[in-house]
Amino acid sequence: MLDAVVVGAGPNGLTAAVELARRGFSVAxxxxxxxxxxxxxxxELTLPGFRHDPCAAAHPLGINSPAFRAxxxxxxxxxxxxxxxxxxxxxADGTAAVLSRSVxxxxxxxxxxxxxxxxxxxxxxxxxxxxxxxxFMSLPLTALPRDPVTLARFGLAGLPPSTWLTRRFHDExxxxxxxxxxxxxxxxxxxxxxxxxxxxxxxxxxARGWPVAEGGSQSISDALAGYLKDLGGTIHTDYEVxxxxxxxxxxxxxxxxxxTALARIAGFGRYYDxxxxxxxxxxxxxxxxxxxxxxxxxxxxxxxVQIGADSAEIGTxxxxxSREGRAPDRPFMITVQPGVVDPTRAPAGKHVFWAYGHVxxxxxxDLTDAMxxxxxxFAPGFxxxxxxRATAGPPELAARNANYVGGDIASGAVSGLQTLLRPRLxxxxxxxxxxxxxICSSATPPGPGVHGMSGHNAAKAVWRKLRQTP
Ligand SMILES: Cc1cc2nc3c(=O)[nH]c(=O)nc-3n(C[C@H](O)[C@H](O)[C@H](O)COP(=O)(O)OP(=O)(O)OC[C@H]3O[C@@H](n4cnc5c(N)ncnc54)[C@H](O)[C@@H]3O)c2cc1C
Numbered sequence: 001m002l003d004a005v006v007v008g009a010g011p012n013g014l015t016a017a018v019e020l021a022r023r024g025f026s027v028a029x030x031x032x033x034x035x036x037x038x039x040x041x042x043x044e045l046t047l048p049g050f051r052h053d054p055c056a057a058a059h060p061l062g063i064n065s066p067a068f069r070a071x072x073x074x075x076x077x078x079x080x081x082x083x084x085x086x087x088x089x090x091x092a093d094g095t096a097a098v099l100s101r102s103v104x105x106x107x108x109x110x111x112x113x114x115x116x117x118x119x120x121x122x123x124x125x126x127x128x129x130x131x132x133x134x135x136f137m138s139l140p141l142t143a144l145p146r147d148p149v150t151l152a153r154f155g156l157a158g159l160p161p162s163t164w165l166t167r168r169f170h171d172e173x174x175x176x177x178x179x180x181x182x183x184x185x186x187x188x189x190x191x192x193x194x195x196x197x198x199x200x201x202x203x204x205x206x207a208r209g210w211p212v213a214e215g216g217s218q219s220i221s222d223a224l225a226g227y228l229k230d231l232g233g234t235i236h237t238d239y240e241v242x243x244x245x246x247x248x249x250x251x252x253x254x255x256x257x258x259x260t261a262l263a264r265i266a267g268f269g270r271y272y273d274x275x276x277x278x279x280x281x282x283x284x285x286x287x288x289x290x291x292x293x294x295x296x297x298x299x300x301x302x303x304x305v306q307i308g309a310d311s312a313e314i315g316t317x318x319x320x321x322s323r324e325g326r327a328p329d330r331p332f333m334i335t336v337q338p339g340v341v342d343p344t345r346a347p348a349g350k351h352v353f354w355a356y357g358h359v360x361x362x363x364x365x366d367l368t369d370a371m372x373x374x375x376x377x378f379a380p381g382f383x384x385x386x387x388x389r390a391t392a393g394p395p396e397l398a399a400r401n402a403n404y405v406g407g408d409i410a411s412g413a414v415s416g417l418q419t420l421l422r423p424r425l426x427x428x429x430x431x432x433x434x435x436x437x438x439i440c441s442s443a444t445p446p447g448p449g450v451h452g453m454s455g456h457n458a459a460k461a462v463w464r465k466l467r468q469t470p
Contacts (some may be wrong), residue, residue, distance in 0.1 A: 001249050002026045003466055007241045007265075008256030008441065010038020010403065014224035015067055015452030016254050016440045019459035021231035025466060028248065029233060032240035035218075036225045038256070038401060039409070040450045042216025045285045046388035049347045052285040053217045054392065054400070055409070057336040057354045058304045060086070060204035061449035062220060063211050066134045067456035076223035079214040081341040083303030086210035088296065089177040090378045092309055096296035097173040099181075099205045106206070109298075110174040117168040122202055125154060129207045136196075137446045137453040143460075158196025165195035172310050178202075179314040180306035183332050185414040185448055186278050186358055188322055189315050193419045210303055212338040216345065220450060241265060244437075251469070252462045254438045256455065258403050258411055259423040266437050275423045275443070278414060279321040279358050280394030280407025282331075282367035286353040287346070287388040292337055294379045303340060307333035307374050321358035322415075331357030331370055350387070361406035362394050403441055410448035411441055422447065430458035438462050 003025035006017040013029060014036065021027045035041065039055035046052065062068055063080050087099040098109045103122060107115035125132060128150045135145040136154065145151045157165065162182045166175045181198040182189055204210070213219045225235060241247060244266055255262045259272035291300065299305045308314040309330070317328035339351035346352050357371050368391055375382045392400070394407020403411045412422055423429060423443045430438050440458030442448040 001251065002028055003250065004252045004254060004462060005030065005247050005250040006254045006256065007247070008038060008403070009036035009221070009225070009235065009237070010256050010441065011040050011220065011224070011450045011452045012440045012442060012455035012458070013038070013254070013256030014221060014228065015455030016256065016459040016462070017233050018071060018224055018228050018231065019067070019456055020463060021228055021233040023463055025463065027228070027233040029228070029235045030239045030241055030247065031235065031237045032402065034238050036235060036237065037218055037221035038403070040217040040221045042218035045390040046287040050287040050350070050352050051216050051345045052352050052390070053338070053354060054283065054285060056217050056450045057212060057338060058210050059213060059217070059220070059450060060201055060210040061451040063208045064133055064204045065451035065453055066137060067452040071224070071227060073220070073223040073227070076226040078219050078223040080211035081214050082209045082211045083301065083341045085298060085302040086205040087304040087306065088298040088302035089180055089306045090294060090296040090299045091173070092377060094295045096298040097177040098298050098302065099177065099202060101206060101209055103206055110169070110177075111171050113170040114174040118174060121157070121168065122199070122206060125150065125199070125203055126206055129203055137451065138457060154196065154199070158199050159193050160195055161190040161192065162194035162198050163190050165198065166311070175311040176308065176314065177306070179311040180308055180332065183314055183318055183358070184334060185410055186318070186322065188318055188415060189311070191415045191419065192417065197414070212303055212336070212342055214342055214344065217450065224452075251466055252436050252438060254440050254458055254462055256441045257439070258405050258441065259439065259443050260405060261402055262432065262439055266432065266434060268433055271433055272423055276413045276418060277361060277405045277408045278410055278412065280361050280363055280397065281356040281409050282359045282363070282371070283356040283392045283397065284368060284371060285390045286355070286386055288351040288353050288385045289387050290349065290385055291339065291351055292353060292379050293381045293385065296378070299378070301340065303336060303338070305335045305337065307335060307378060309377070318358060321360050325360045327359045327363060327365055327367055327370065328357065329370060330374060331367060333357045333371060333374055359394065359407070361408060363407070364393060364395060366391065367393070412443045414447060419447070420445065428461060430461040435465070
């Protein structure tokens with residue numbers, strides 16, 4: 001009898017398995033795909049020698065994760081590489097607002113009227129960032145807040161919609177960059193707690209940057225898997241779990257899956273029927289003949305580049321995908337260019353380039369042309385650099401990873417109460433109707449991203465139970 005079986009080797013499943021194994025529990029992990037990684041993987045999707053991240057590529061949440069920071073992942077080959085600028089947001093006039101490690105540089109890029117309001121927004125939180133990150137990523141109630149006063153202040157600033165928070169800015173530059181930050185989790189800009197989402201990405205940049213992982217995001221997963229094996233855990237790939245009976249006897253089962261899949265596998269009937277999935281994305285991985293020819297010099301130095309002419313255009317694109325059921329004409333795009341700092345991703349002089357835009361759930365069209373028209377606005381001549389492209393819309397994303405239901409890369413809408421309370425309204429969201437079955441995917445708090453904190457929090461619930469029942 002094993003102590004714990006984990007299903008799904010995404011960052012959360014791997015973290016849950018590691019957390020249990022390092023506390024002396026016997027753990028086996030089962031993964032449907034032939035390699036570990038889930039949303040943190042790297043593959044040669046286009047041409048030989050071009051190493052693409054089909055899913056996550058930029059890691060503000062990974063480098064700031066209290067769970068990852070407590071693990072010896074560097075010893076297992078993980079190396080964070082920091083671009084000169086974490087993020088840039090270019091405008092049609094050839095200039096750009098930036099998210100820099102330095103608050104002063106960031107504030108200056110917003111223009112004189114918004115430099116002060118931006119500093120006043122972020123500076124109170126920065127000295128307490130590590131404690132704050134631990135407190136809000138551990139909620140709800142897996143640990144008591146260490147600094148309740150700062151957490152409450154953060155809640156006051158972040159719980160209202162981001163459109164309230166950005167009222168303090170006078171000009172479009174800061175408003176646009178901030179709207180783009182919120183759009184990283186596909187949340188509507190006017191949604192509950194969307195201010196907090198934007199704030200987290202900004203604070204993360206100032207605290208530790210938005211790095212990429214050397215060699216690709218796979219190295220995060222490989223480091224977790226290597227550590228798990230050294231701790232005595234076993235990993236079984238190519239093993240899709242369809243029923244609980246497919247798994248060996250164990251005292252606890254931890255699912256890094258969607259709530260819907262868990263309900264089907266464990267026979268929970270309609271338990272998660274109220275769980276909602278969000279819009280999908282259309283992803284393109286490019287092999288390029290050289291770097292992206294951005295007009296704005298700042299964009300050439302940034303790891304991540306957001307594309308959206310202004311906050312209204314970003315809001316329109318999000319609404320089209322999430323509420324109006326149509327693909328946006330001018331998609332808001334997040335792009336990552338790992339080659340600015342990691343030469344291992346492509347042959348000498350060449351680059352990989354990563355981009356996605358939002359589309360309705362399950363959308364079957366092709367967004368390539370609309371995305372490339374957007375890119376040409378800010379990087380004229382982009383198309384001439386394209387050697388090859390690999391595209392994936394919602395059906396392909398869902399086929400690659402069952403957690404991305406309808407192409408929703410957040411494994412559940414980040415909107416309304418579900419932003420904070422997922423997968424159900426519960427004080428112990430990692431528990432399920434079965435006392436030995438737990439859920440640890442990004443459908444649980446603190447939500448999407450490669451940070452392993454859902455796995456960490458779920459593991460805590462599991463080891464408490466295992467210690468109570470010898
Ligand atoms: C295109 C894209 C871009 C993204 N960009 C970023 C980014 O830049 N930065 C960032 O931090 N995050 C990003 N994300 C989000 C991030 O990848 C996810 O939030 C994160 O991977 C969630 O981790 P997880 O462990 O909960 O689930 P996943 O990583 O999805 O892993 C789940 C695993 O479970 C396996 N599985 C599912 N069902 C079964 C079953 N029945 N039996 C066995 N195995 C099963 C799957 O095969 C998968 O390996 C992106 C995601 C996508 C798709």
